[in-house]
Amino acid sequence: MIIDLRSDTVTKPTPAMLQAMMSAKVGDDVFGEDPSINELEAMTAIMFGKEAAIFCPTGTMTNQIAIKTHTHPMDEVIVEKSNHVYYYESGGIAYHSLSSVRLINGDRGRIKPLDIEENINPDNIHHPKTRLVVIENTANRGGGSYYQLNEMKALTNTAHTNNLKIHLDGARIFNCLVEINTTPKEIGPLFDSVSVCLSKGLGCPVGSLLLGNKDFIASTRKYRKVFGGGMRQAGFLAAAGIYALQNNVQRLKEDNKRAKALSEIMQKTDWIESFMPVDTNIFIFKLKPEFKAEVILNKLKENLVYCFAIGGNSIRMVTHLDFNDEMLNKFSEIISKIK
Ligand SMILES: *Cc1c(COP(=O)(O)O)cnc(C)c1O
Numbered sequence: 423m424i425i426d427l428r429s430d431t432v433t434k435p436t437p438a439m440l441q442a443m444m445s446a447k448v449g450d451d452v453f454g455e456d457p458s459i460n461e462l463e464a465m466t467a468i469m470f471g472k473e474a475a476i477f478c479p480t481g482t483m484t485n486q487i488a489i490k491t492h493t494h495p496m497d498e499v500i501v502e503k504s505n506h507v508y509y510y511e512s513g514g515i516a517y518h519s520l521s522s523v524r525l526i527n528g529d530r531g532r533i534k535p536l537d538i539e540e541n542i543n544p545d546n547i548h549h550p551k552t553r554l555v556v557i558e559n560t561a562n563r564g565g566g567s568y569y570q571l572n573e574m575k576a577l578t579n580t581a582h583t584n585n586l587k588i589h590l591d592g593a594r595i596f597n598c599l600v601e602i603n604t605t606p607k608e609i610g611p612l613f614d615s616v617s618v619c620l621s622k623g624l625g626c627p628v629g630s631l632l633l634g635n636k637d638f639i640a641s642t643r644k645y646r647k648v649f650g651g652g653m654r655q656a657g658f659l660a661a662a663g664i665y666a667l668q669n670n671v672q673r674l675k676e677d678n679k680r681a682k683a684l685s686e687i688m689q690k691t692d693w694i695e696s697f698m699p700v701d702t703n704i705f706i707f708k709l710k711p712e713f714k715a716e717v718i719l720n721k722l723k724e725n726l727v728y729c730f731a732i733g734g735n736s737i738r739m740v741t742h743l744d745f746n747d748e749m750l751n752k753f754s755e756i757i758s759k760i761k
Pocket of ligand 1: 483560594
């Protein structure tokens with residue numbers, strides 16, 4: 423039995439999801455004729471209280487297209503320094519949008535309204551124009567930390583009061599929403615655009631959605647084309663997304679719970695120097711200097727447990743649809759035996 427805790431992207435479609443994919447109605451989406459994609463886009467837009475949506479292959483693409491659509495060259499984007507759009511997207515903001523970033527030193531990937539206010543450039547020829555704020559919920563390198571509803575309201579208010587756009591990288595937004603008992607409809611309207619991943623905890627093989635108002639999404643269609651993301655009969659993938667949104671959202675609570683259980687098991691070892699609280703489905707811990715991440719990862723690998731080193735002698739474990747209670751028990755057994 424392989425226990426793969428490297429990421430929630432490792433899930434494979436279940437038989438029921440495959441069945442939904444196999445029976446999908448498809449057409450050419452570049453012509454706007456794929457009924458499954460049209461259905462997925464409409465359904466997600468309604469779910470989040472937004473006017474429109476666009477289906478893309480990846481969350482990097484939805485984020486980068488959103489930033490490209492919101493900004494002009496020589497603009498500036500305010501973002502926390504560990505957030506995906508800056509840290510994990512290969513310098514895409516510079517490359518695609520010719521914009522600079524204003525990095526915030528946040529709290530586990532999260533920023534505060536004051537961080538926005540204090541980092542808006544004066545409007546004169548010396549400065550890039552501050553145009554956009556990006557926040558991430560849940561925050562990946564923050565160990566799955568999240569914003570409460572009132573915190574999202576405060577941030578979006580501050581952005582809008584200052585004439586800034588605000589984009590939500592909601593790759594794992596549902597892992598947050600199930601914890602704060604909030605519906606997507608309550609948060610969607612707060613933001614100018616929202617990116618949601620289907621290929622993380624929701625268990626789809628591929629896909630992300632970008633949501634916004636009609637004009638915004640109309641503009642994104644051309645950028646998706648120039649990014650090379652205009653797909654044809656991709657309704658087979660959209661059908662997986664429809665299935666996931668109907669069946670795999672509430673169960674994310676289980677993933678969040680199992681991540682907590684993992685952290686409790688790990689805290690019984692004498693390897694750990696410090697760890698981040700487990701708020702959703704990610705557990706990040708730092709090893710004592712006498713234990714090296716490489717060595718621990720290898721020992722785990724010998725027992726068919728796969729985890730991920732994230733630098734600084736830290737290890738990340740992520741729970742997902744393909745990690746069940748049987749594996750959790752097995753994991754506990756393995757950990758207790760490793761010396
Ligand atoms: C995974 C992830 C994305 C998108 O990643 P892709 O692999 O490009 O789909 C975006 N933001 C965050 C926070 C993520 O964790």
